[in-house]
Amino acid sequence: MGWSTEQDGAAAQGGHGAEAAGAGPDEGVRARPPVALSPSRASDFMQCPLLYRFRVIDKLPEKPSAAATRGTVVHAVLERLFDAPAGERTAAGARAMVPGEWEKLLAKRPELAELFAGDADGEQLATWLAEAEALVERWFSLEDPTRLEPADRELYVETVLESGLQLRGFIDRVDVAPTGEVRIVDYKTGKAPRPQFAEGALFQMKFYALVMWRLRGVVPRRLQLVYLGSGDVLTYDPGEADLRAVERKLLALWEAIRLATETGDWRPRPTKLCGWCDHQAHCPEFGGTPPVYPLEARPADGGGAPQGRMEAI
Numbered sequence: 001m002g003w004s005t006e007q008d009g010a011a012a013q014g015g016h017g018a019e020a021a022g023a024g025p026d027e028g029v030r031a032r033p034p035v036a037l038s039p040s041r042a043s044d045f046m047q048c049p050l051l052y053r054f055r056v057i058d059k060l061p062e063k064p065s066a067a068a069t070r071g072t073v074v075h076a077v078l079e080r081l082f083d084a085p086a087g088e089r090t091a092a093g094a095r096a097m098v099p100g101e102w103e104k105l106l107a108k109r110p111e112l113a114e115l116f117a118g119d120a121d122g123e124q125l126a127t128w129l130a131e132a133e134a135l136v137e138r139w140f141s142l143e144d145p146t147r148l149e150p151a152d153r154e155l156y157v158e159t160v161l162e163s164g165l166q167l168r169g170f171i172d173r174v175d176v177a178p179t180g181e182v183r184i185v186d187y188k189t190g191k192a193p194r195p196q197f198a199e200g201a202l203f204q205m206k207f208y209a210l211v212m213w214r215l216r217g218v219v220p221r222r223l224q225l226v227y228l229g230s231g232d233v234l235t236y237d238p239g240e241a242d243l244r245a246v247e248r249k250l251l252a253l254w255e256a257i258r259l260a261t262e263t264g265d266w267r268p269r270p271t272k273l274c275g276w277c278d279h280q281a282h283c284p285e286f287g288g289t290p291p292v293y294p295l296e297a298r299p300a301d302g303g304g305a306p307q308g309r310m311e312a313i
C-alpha cells in the first residue's frame with residue numbers, strides 16, 4: 001500500500017504530549033464526575049483506580065517531568081516539521097527547531113522552568129535539549145518525511161458510542177493512502193516494550209482506531225507506533241473484531257469507573273509503577289490519606305467493589 005507519498009510502509013507510531021496528566025494545578029475547578037474516556041485515563045484506571053481518582057476527580061497537581069516535557073517538545077517538532085515543503089524537511093532543520101519549540105512551550109507553561117531551577121550554568125538544559133535533538137534525529141532513520149504528506153497532525157478526535165460513552169483523544173498523525181486506506185501513527189519517545197507487553201501499547205492505538213471507525217465508517221488499515229527511544233516500529237493491522245473487543249473492554253472499564261465515582265470507592269493498586277507516582281503522600285499504600293472525596297458518594301453495595309472486577313476487564 002502507499003501512504004501518501006511514502007512507499008515502504010515503514011512503521012510510525014505516535015504519542016502526544018497533549019494530554020499530560022496533572023500538567024499543572026487545577027485549583028478552583030470544582031470536582032465533577034468524569035464524562036469521557038481517553039486512552040491515557042483508561043490506562044490510569046487499569047493501572048491504579050486511586051491514581052485515576054487523583055488525576056481526574058481530585059485533579060491533584062503533579063510535578064513537571066523532564067522526560068514528559070521532552071516528549072512534548074519532540075512531538076511539537078515532528079508535527080510542525082510538516083509545515084515546511086517536503087524538500088526542506090531535513091534532520092538538521094528538525095534538530096534546529098528543538099530549542100524554539102522548548103521556548104514556546106515554556107512561554108505557555110512557565111511552571112516548567114522549575115525543571116532547570118538549579119541549573120545555574122545551563123548544563124542540564126543543554127544536555128536535555130541535546131537528548132531531544134537526538135530523538136528527533138532518530139526519527140529520520142525510521143521514516144522519510146520528504147515522502148509523507150500527513151492528512152492530519154495532532155488530530156483531536158471525539159465520538160459517542162451507542163451506549164452513550166464518550167471517547168476522545170489526540171492522534172499524532174493520520175496518513176491516508178491514495179486508495180483511501182488510513183494509517184494511524186503515534187510517536188513514543190521511550191523504548192519499545194518487550195513483546196509480552198506489546199498488547200498494552202497497542203491498546204491506545206486500538207482505542208483511536210475504534211474512534212476513527214465510528215467517525216469515518218472505515219476501519220483504519222494500519223496502526224503504527226514509532227519508538228524514538230529505541231528506534232523501533234510496532235505495527236498492527238486491526239480488524240472489526242479487534243475493535244469490537246476494545247469497545248467491550250472500554251464499556252466494562254467505564255462501568256467500573258462509574259461505580260467507583262458513585263461510591264467513592266477507589267482502590268489503590270500498588271505496582272512497581274508507584275515509583276513514578278506523584279501521589280504517594282495521599283496514598284494509603286504509602287501511609288498517606290486521600291483528600292476528602294469531593295463528590296457526593298453513596299455506600300457501595302455488597303458484592304465487591306468495582307475494582308474487584310478489574311482483572312476481568
Ligand code: SF4
Pocket residue numbers: 048050051268269270271273274277278279280283284285286
Ligand atoms: S502510589 Fe501506587 S497505589 Fe498509590 S495511588 Fe499511586 S499508583 Fe496508586
